[in-house]
Amino acid sequence: MQLVKVGLCAFGMSGKIFHAPFLKEHPGFFMSAVVERSKEESKEKYPDAIIFRSVEEMLRYADLELVIVNTPVQTHFAYTKMALEAGKNVIVEKPFTVTVAEAEELIRIADDQNLFISVYQNRRFDRDYLQVQKILSEGILGNLKEVEIRFDRFRTTPSGKDHKENPEQKGSGSLHDLGSHLTDQATQLFGIPERVFADVFSMKGEEFANDYFEVLLYYKDHLRVRLKSSVFTKEDHFAYKIHGDKGSFLQERTDQQESELVAGAIPVYGKEWTRPLSESDGLLSYLNENSETMKLSTQSLPGNYMNYYQQIYEHIVFGYALPSLGNEVVKNMKIIEAALESAEKGKIIDL
Structure with missing residues (x-):
């Protein structure tokens, strides 16, 4: 099975509960990087994931195909833009961004880069x-x-x-x-x-x-x-x-x-x-x-939230429909x- 390397932008409640467990149990994903600014809590359950101290550092050095922006909403625009400009596909937590204008700019960047944004509407x-x-x-x-x-x-x-x-x-x-x-x-x-x-x-x-x-x-x-x-x-x-x-x-x-x-x-x-x-x-x-x-x-x-990640995987590997596209969620x-x-x-x- 083709492996998709994933980077997680935070290891707080969202990362620990909604993302990391599904990435670990899905055979098509490999959580290869995680951002923890001062702690190393991910090591116990995810020892193979390299810990970075900032999103910028992770995007600069980690080998990733997919980045999950699960930080506070006020940072979604900056981190998603950063990931797209680094050539990565993005899953961004809801709410997508603070404003419609921010979301529309990210959608334009993703389209220009031939990348995708999916909003985690679990x-x-x-x-x-x-x-x-x-x-x-x-x-x-x-x-x-x-x-x-x-x-x-x-x-x-x-x-x-x-x-x-x-x-x-x-x-x-x-x-x-x-x-x-x-x-x-x-x-x-x-x-x-x-x-x-x-x-x-x-x-x-x-x-x-x-x-x-x-x-x-x-x-x-x-x-x-x-x-x-x-x-x-x-x-x-x-x-x-x-x-x-x-x-x-x-x-x-x-x-x-x-x-x-x-x-x-x-x-x-x-x-x-x-x-x-x-x-x-x-x-x-x-x-x-x-x-x-x-x-x-x-x-x-x-x-089953695993079905969200299964749809993400099938889109990346087989080109199937992408769940909760950015240009769909911007309407919300x-x-x-x-x-x-x-x-x-x-x-x-x-x-």
Whole structure:
């Protein structure tokens, strides 16, 4: 099997949980370099990876085909540009960049260099989202009228992460962080909306970046899609509520890949590796051909972030379709920018 040499720009939570384990277990990747500015924590599990003290040093000396930019969002533009100019393909963590203008410049550079940028939209591989995708593909709900997608947490105290919570840092806050997942799911399922209206602010106070948002997307054919997130949600809601003229589907957010990886689970190449659900996590209610109401409890199938890396590998080696292209994800960023403008001005923004 052809080996793809990869360099990891950071070995914090993202590197340890979402990237390094999958690179190690996938037989087509070799993590040959990792940036750790002062520590050497990667040595225990990844002794073959050369440790560099800066991204610049890694790009200068490491033999790499693919670079993963998993540093704070405020550095995504600079490091991705640096990697592209060094002739490397790039996976960049979400959110892609701080601004649309930055993302568009990186896309131009990648095109000029005949390289690719893929944004790590891992939530496309969550079990709950895949179940929603499946139900919608069956058309059982008829013409869709109203959709709500939520990503809530209960994190009422500051995390101490300046790049995420300091309102003076551009790109900080929940709208860029969790909103990048919700806008991606909305555009994947329903396309680009015509207009945006939003409420975005900090429930913890003005000294913190936004930790609450409600974004309303206006689509043609009278469809409304609402994206919501709060850090003051102790009890779970249905994460997805989808209503059409023939029925409704409610889906819980039940994917546990992140928590299992944090607990030490090892992803497996080529098969499912997460724990199965013990009960149903969805409710489907619809009218059958005789206009009778049918109610079903549903259970989603396992998701797998390894499939993201498998698609990356197949693109590099076989030229197959690339997941979450930069020029596709930049559309999500336009929604985020429109939402911030809407919240500031208190009006609907046309896209």
